[in-house]
Amino acid sequence: xxxxxxxxxxxxxxxxxxxxxxxxxxxxxxxxxxxxxxxxxxxxxxxxxxxxxxxxxxxxxxxxxxxxxxxxxxxxxxxxxxxxxxxxxxxxxxxxxxxxxxxxxxxxxxxxxxxx
Amino acid sequence: xxxxxxxxxxxxxxxxxxxxxxxxxxxxxxxxxxxxxxxxxxxxxxxxxxxxxxxxxxxxxxxxxxxxxxxxxxxxxxxxxxxxxxxxxxxxxxxxxxxxxxxxxxxxxxxxx
Numbered sequence: 593x594x595x596x597x598x599x600x601x602x603x604x605x606x607x608x609x610x611x612x613x614x615x616x617x618x619x620x621x622x623x624x625x626x627x628x629x630x631x632x633x634x635x636x637x638x639x640x641x642x643x644x645x646x647x648x649x650x651x652x653x654x655x656x657x658x659x660x661x662x663x664x665x666x667x668x669x670x671x672x673x674x675x676x677x678x679x680x681x682x683x684x685x686x687x688x689x690x691x692x693x694x695x696x697x698x699x700x701x702x703x704x705x706x707x708x
Numbered sequence: 709x710x711x712x713x714x715x716x717x718x719x720x721x722x723x724x725x726x727x728x729x730x731x732x733x734x735x736x737x738x739x740x741x742x743x744x745x746x747x748x749x750x751x752x753x754x755x756x757x758x759x760x761x762x763x764x765x766x767x768x769x770x771x772x773x774x775x776x777x778x779x780x781x782x783x784x785x786x787x788x789x790x791x792x793x794x795x796x797x798x799x800x801x802x803x804x805x806x807x808x809x810x811x812x813x814x815x816x817x818x819x820x821x
Contacts, residue, residue, distance in 0.1 A: 596750075635814055636814045637812035638812075683750050692806060694741065694756050694764065694806055695764060696741075696810065698751050698752070700748070700749060700750050
């Protein structure tokens with residue numbers, strides 16, 4: 593089974609609308625972390641937001657929030673008030689295990705295009 | 709401050725040749741990671757260092773791949789007898805300590821002809 597599944601290869605969203613990017617994960621480890629990264633056409637991976645498996649509240653960072661549903665094993669990224677600069681590839685990633693387990697496993701990504 | 713830098717930005721080589729890819733982490737970051745990203749895929753973990761030692765090299769695909777970080781700062785990824793299937797973008801990342809988010813460099817695009 594895939595560790596990280598992103599089912600939306602591409603999305604088109606009107607500027608200023610909110611957008612939800614889907615991510616489901618598969619792990620049997622009770623301790624894990626979930627990350628979202630943005631990759632513009634320049635290629636650099638930009639960290640957006642992190643959610644730990646024991647965190648009680650959903651993570652938020654500015655216009656980014658993570659809709660964490662542990663029982664469903666989903667960690668969807670929500671971008672509010674989308675902007676043209678949000679056009680990029682978005683990757684969901686997971687780190688399994690406790691301290692010292694640093695390997696990130698990435699999904700295949702979603703290409704988001706914001707339409708003016 | 710300066711981010712993670714990688715050199716060269718592009719490398720074209722012929723099948724069977726040896727290549728070295730360099731990564732300069734953010735100053736003071738103790739952990740350093742290498743990933744490989746093939747076209748249309750997410751990054752794939754190769755190896756990570758804590759200080760000078762390789763803490764996890766489980767992602768290296770075979771013994772043609774090797775990485776070093778002799779002084780706990782700059783790292784070099786070495787690929788021997790390159791194959792066309794090695795063509796990809798090689799990404800380096802660093803973090804100030806374990807358990808933190810990883811900060812990525814711009815990558816080196818390797819093309820094996």
